[in-house]
Amino acid sequence: MTDDSEAAGTTGVDWDARAAGFDEEPDHGLRDPRVREAWAGRLRSWLPERASDVLDLGCGTGSLSLLAAEQGHRVTGVDRSPAMVRLAREKLAGRDAVFLVGDAAAPPTGERRYDVVLVRHVLWTLPDPGRALRHWRGLLRPGGWLVLVEGVWGTVSPVGISAGRLTALLAQLGGQVSVERLSDDAALWGREVDDERYTVVAVPD
16 A cells, blocks of 8 residues: 555545645644634534544544544544555544554455444545445444545536435435535635535444
8 A cells, every 4th residue: 555556546646745735724634723623513413422433534634533532532544645644643642543554445444343434525536435335334333323524526527426426325225314514614614615515424224
C-alpha cells in the first residue's frame, strides 16, 4: 500500500501528496471552532451513547476519529494513504485509537467486529459500492450501524452518489435506513452549499 498508484486510489488523486494540506479545508481539519462543534454534534447523534468500537474507513488525517475518541469511543481508522495515516496517528496520540494503512473497501482488520462502521466521502469513489456495503455489513456486530456521509458535488460534471442510489443499495441488505440532509447546515462546511450532502444511518439485518 505504499506505492504511488495505491496511495492515489480510484479517483486518481495522490492523497499522499495532498496530506500536508488536507486539513486546510474547513470540513477536513475542523480547525474552526464552529465547524468542529457542528460535526461533533452530528457525530454524537449518529453514534451510540455508550462507549463503542468505531471503524473509521477512509479516515484521512483522523478528524472524525478524534471527535469520536473525545466522545469516549474506541476508534480504528483505515486509509490507503500512509501519509494520511501518519498524520492521524499524530493527531490522536495518547488516545484509544489505532490507525492502519489499507483499502477502505476491504480493510485489514482481520476477524475483529465493530459497533459502528463510519465512512465519510469514500463510498462514491469505489468501483463497486454495493460490494463494499456488503463487506462492511460483515464487519458489524449484531445490531451494529453503518454511518455513511456522502453527497453529489458539482453541476457541470457532478460526482458522488445520490441519497436515492445509496438507499436503494442499502435496501438490498434489509434492516432500517434513515437519511439526514446536511446541505442546509453551513456550519458543517464553513460556507453555504447548494449541492446534495447527507448522512445515511443504516442498521442492516
